[in-house]
Amino acid sequence: MTTPISNSAKLLKILKPNQQTHLLQWWNELNAAQQSELASHIESINFEQIKGLYSPTNSQMQGESSAEKAERATRPATLIRLEDRIQAENETSQAVEAGEQLLTEGKVGAILVAGGQGSRLGFSHPKGMYPIGPVKQTSLFQMLVEQLIARSRKAGKSICYFIMTSDATHAETVAYFKAHQNFGLPADDLYFFKQGTMPAVDADSGQILLEEKHRIAVSPDGHGGTLAALRSSGLFEVMRNKGIEYLYYHQVDNPTAIVCDPEFLGYHLRHQADVSVKVVAKRTADEKMGIVCDVDQKTQIIEYSDLPAHIAEMKDKENNLLHWAGSTAIHIFNRSFLEQIANNDDLLPFHLAHKKVPFLDSTGNQIFPTDPNAIKFERFIFDVLPVAETVLVYEIDRQREFNPLKNAEGADSPETAQAALCQIYTQWLKSCGVDVPANTPIEISPLVALDESELKSKISSDTVFKGPIYLGE
Numbered sequence: 001m002t003t004p005i006s007n008s009a010k011l012l013k014i015l016k017p018n019q020q021t022h023l024l025q026w027w028n029e030l031n032a033a034q035q036s037e038l039a040s041h042i043e044s045i046n047f048e049q050i051k052g053l054y055s056p057t058n059s060q061m062q063g064e065s066s067a068e069k070a071e072r073a074t075r076p077a078t079l080i081r082l083e084d085r086i087q088a089e090n091e092t093s094q095a096v097e098a099g100e101q102l103l104t105e106g107k108v109g110a111i112l113v114a115g116g117q118g119s120r121l122g123f124s125h126p127k128g129m130y131p132i133g134p135v136k137q138t139s140l141f142q143m144l145v146e147q148l149i150a151r152s153r154k155a156g157k158s159i160c161y162f163i164m165t166s167d168a169t170h171a172e173t174v175a176y177f178k179a180h181q182n183f184g185l186p187a188d189d190l191y192f193f194k195q196g197t198m199p200a201v202d203a204d205s206g207q208i209l210l211e212e213k214h215r216i217a218v219s220p221d222g223h224g225g226t227l228a229a230l231r232s233s234g235l236f237e238v239m240r241n242k243g244i245e246y247l248y249y250h251q252v253d254n255p256t257a258i259v260c261d262p263e264f265l266g267y268h269l270r271h272q273a274d275v276s277v278k279v280v281a282k283r284t285a286d287e288k289m290g291i292v293c294d295v296d297q298k299t300q301i302i303e304y305s306d307l308p309a310h311i312a313e314m315k316d317k318e319n320n321l322l323h324w325a326g327s328t329a330i331h332i333f334n335r336s337f338l339e340q341i342a343n344n345d346d347l348l349p350f351h352l353a354h355k356k357v358p359f360l361d362s363t364g365n366q367i368f369p370t371d372p373n374a375i376k377f378e379r380f381i382f383d384v385l386p387v388a389e390t391v392l393v394y395e396i397d398r399q400r401e402f403n404p405l406k407n408a409e410g411a412d413s414p415e416t417a418q419a420a421l422c423q424i425y426t427q428w429l430k431s432c433g434v435d436v437p438a439n440t441p442i443e444i445s446p447l448v449a450l451d452e453s454e455l456k457s458k459i460s461s462d463t464v465f466k467g468p469i470y471l472g473e
Helices: 004-017 033-046 047-054 066-069 082-085 089-104 142-154 168-178 224-230 235-242 262-270 334-344 381-387 414-429 450-455
Strands: 107-115 162-165 190-192 196-199 211-212 218-221 245-250 275-281 291-295 298-302 325-335 353-354 376-378 389-394 440-445 469-471
Touching: 004 033, 004 262, 066 291, 066 298, 082 089, 089 142, 089 224, 089 262, 107 224, 142 298, 162 168, 162 224, 162 235, 162 376, 168 190, 190 440, 196 376, 218 376, 224 235, 224 334, 224 381, 235 334, 245 262, 245 334, 262 325, 275 381, 298 381, 325 381, 334 376, 334 381, 353 440, 414 440, 414 450
Parallel strands: 107 162, 107 245, 162 190, 275 389, 440 469
Antiparallel strands: 196 218, 245 325, 275 325, 291 298, 291 325, 353 376
């Protein structure tokens, strides 16, 4: 369906009160399809919201900065250290049992954030398609989906995967899953939904920028946009109808994440938390990780870029980092809590970021700025934490569970992620009594075993391997 030229008058009625009529500057040069695209986008924009966010009197942008809050930050009150869990075997086994019960009752769903591309890895596709398996080059998507399937089989109940894509990754991601028959995940358990976008505005004038004569410059609205996207796509209703009460949230770039971890679910339930957060001990004070802390008795995450160096470097009496708890972006959310936030737009603030955004100038020439020229608006999912009544902070073994894929080389790269996978699988095989030659590439599909205890039931100690080891269905 196209929008006729006469409809430009209707669009002007929207744009004039908001001082954004420049968006129609080249209307008469556009063909019908381009006019339709531009008209649809203009009609979808909440101009009052944009005006309010850009305004220097915007209440969301006023108040204390994160750096100021950091001055009063303390360690989280509701905290479970890894060492304490290891020592409390009885309590941990009860948590596992409680988490497995939730899975058996079908009360758990999983959210996978997969809107990013693999550009920083030199990979021109959605990051989830990156081949990370040490032997079979299994993709991130396949590894995580197979975990979910294995967890579902063990529970005897389906687990829904809600995968958030973006404009940049949606079509290719959906096609990739279709080409691989969803890696065995039933279609009824798979839901794709797209992250929202926000227009970029000129930093000086507040005018919305045009990327092309018929296309507005936009950017993703941040991982906090998950809530609005779930609401607008009707997926909260789907979750309610399916009896899903808990949502396991994680990102696609961590191949060693334990999807729908029963122990974590059990501790979340036992502490009656609204939100639970997995953390790891930071390696250094200046490591680029948000810290989980309490400010005025409210648990929250302060981004590393907002953390003054003198605060990051503070030590306790034992000479350990005071703010050691680095966020892994792995959470459990109560579905009802997230839905409450999604239905109250003021509870999740927008953040302003000054960025370089290419745009068309008033003569129609494309400008590629060398300095930040625009403001982008985004939300962060962790801003729901201070709204929660109870937030559980749960430390995990970094080597086992947190090996993200961020860089082409060096730390958090394919090399380090594959090395971590091989180390995990080597430990599993050795615990089964199997001799593993040094530096052997190993890959074990979650469909064979989710952990070393499952592997022990499927492999004998006298098994001998030569060369790269792959165990799959």
